[in-house]
Amino acid sequence: MELTERKKKILRAIVENYIQTAEPVGSKVLSAMPGMDCSSATIRNEMADLTQMGLLEQPHTSAGRIPSPAGYRLYVDELMQDYRLSVDETQSLNQAMELKLQEVDKVISQVSKMVSKMTNLPAMAMTAAANAPTVKRFDLIMAGEGSFILVIMTSGDVVKNRLIKLPLTCTEQDLKLLAAVLNASCTDLTPDSFTPELLERVSRSAGPAGALVPLVLDYATHVLSQQAKSEVYVSGQMKLLGQPEYRDIDKAQEVLSSLDGETLSNLPATMADIAGTQILVGPENIAKELKDTSVVMTRFDIGDGMQGLIGVVGPTRMDYAQVTARLSYFAENLGRMFAKPELPPSQGEE
Amino acid sequence: MELTERKKKILRAIVENYIQTAEPVGSKVLSAMPGMDCSSATIRNEMADLTQMGLLEQPHTSAGRIPSPAGYRLYVDELMQDYRLSVDETQSLNQAMELKLQEVDKVISQVSKMVSKMTNLPAMAMTAAANAPTVKRFDLIMAGEGSFILVIMTSGDVVKNRLIKLPLTCTEQDLKLLAAVLNASCTDLTPDSFTPELLERVSRSAGPAGALVPLVLDYATHVLSQQAKSEVYVSGQMKLLGQPEYRDIDKAQEVLSSLDGETLSNLPATMADIAGTQILVGPENIAKELKDTSVVMTRFDIGDGMQGLIGVVGPTRMDYAQVTARLSYFAENLGRMFAKPELPPSQGEE
DNA sequence: CTTTAGCACTCTTTGCTTCTGAGTGCTAAT
């Protein structure tokens, strides 16, 4: 059967109406719509065709039609019209984006909160390093009271530090020597290269402070692995309850349970594949628990080979156009923000 | 009317049964309980008395009794028996507590997740500084590529850093001088003492690197204010939905909405007053939205004048004994953990 | 004087039936 223009028009109308009302759409309301120049009977015939083509379904015989997943797919791919952000919206988005100078982690968690707020749906945000991070530079600062500060700068220009108590007495000179040795031998290495042999070699050549080497490399390993690990933040889970399809708590819980870290942590794997915004409708989804929901996500680049992902989860019947527009805007600006940071030049983090 | 031993016994039985079943308790089941050596009729009489005394209530005439808020209060204060953690429980708590060396912030957020998991209820965790933090020490490290790392150690021995691009050329000597000046004039001061005059005086005496002073103090202010601000983490909101009293989504949402930062941020104010574990039953609660719920919270000390608070939110009918025991155990160990950190001596954070 | 058995009464819950209305599919006329 052919998908005529009129059929498309009807499908679009059904999808959009259903998105708004969450109620099955009947032939009568459709025929009453402006621009629909035919009777309800004609529309019924068309709807029967669309149902046969697998684009619509009927909850039960005496109800109107709702879009099937395939129907949504078609709508999203071909029928959906771009949603234009209003001035008000861009303004409040901009306002929300005024993130203070903060650690990447915090920015990400805040972003997930903001996205959730803007879309009124549960949102997730995460980052992942594209290539394994390494240490770019070690610094050891004497801090009095028998302790020193270990400062590590990673390949992503992220700086982390830690106050460590000295297990032995040690002069500033000793620390300087150790730092020099570390910078010579342990930079640009992934954690798995920190072999016991390396460790011993370094400690020997580092003089009195050599005993600190394990502590230092331990922390380095910790920092690097944290850096590599993408942390996932999920916010606004409760927003899901506002959606009529999740008035049933069990359903909501099922969906939300799959958002608890586990499932999402293997998302970054797919991340590289995503170009721009991706919309997963119902059964196409990541996890089987999400088969009745949709996920919309957008990638953005942080620079330094890092990528980020923001997305929302909602009923299949969500306003894709609007959500997509907002996510893209967000992602774009985040990318820009990370690319050329605020003027009093700063980069990396604490 | 007098509160006889038997009345107490009955009240306790009712509370505990109701905690388990979430159903009103009738005279018949009570009389059938082991240790109840009287008929259902007698119990009915006693229950009528307890109701009159305001310790019990009846959802409707033909239902059993449930404890009133006052009844809970009495139970919590006098009747509740300590819940002893089983070996299994302490073990899994210990296991959960094996927090990796991490920032205070992250520990706190993780703690809230753990508490929620252990109690199966929404949990919150937060910290607050008892006295205004100050900078204890500045360090400036040349980092090549025309940038330097600013390292700040605060009064709480927390170390924060930030990579800053140099807006001008500047030698390592210049930075050293600047650090010396800053350490001489700007330590032990709260951010509000960073007046324009101070700023100017310092920049003048700091030689070539004087132009960096605003950047440095800006960041210091940021760090200190972040330190002073207590961040609240709430986890496991969805857990509330597992409780039968919140099957009604609107109710759940109402309660959870009051957990979104705002309400909780003025909790720290009361924090000082809390000794050990505090149980707020229904109407005694912090926010009016919580009038049908209970909050249990425990304070712990982090050292350096910092305090933390962990707590859970749940139905008035929650297992106070168990929750209290778990919270206390948690708090105790957290306190210990912060007091004398892991052996390879470390303290403070990144 | 306290306890208990017995009983009438109340009120929620549950299951059932009926009714209503929205929406369909089909047929016949335009």
Add this chain to the structure above:
DNA sequence: ATTAGCACTCAGAAGCAAAGAGTGCTAAAG
């Protein structure tokens, strides 16, 4: 090809009776 008309279906609301749980009170028993 479109449309009007009509019989048919089915979910949801409304109404109702029966069941069951639990109470309060009274009167007898310890």
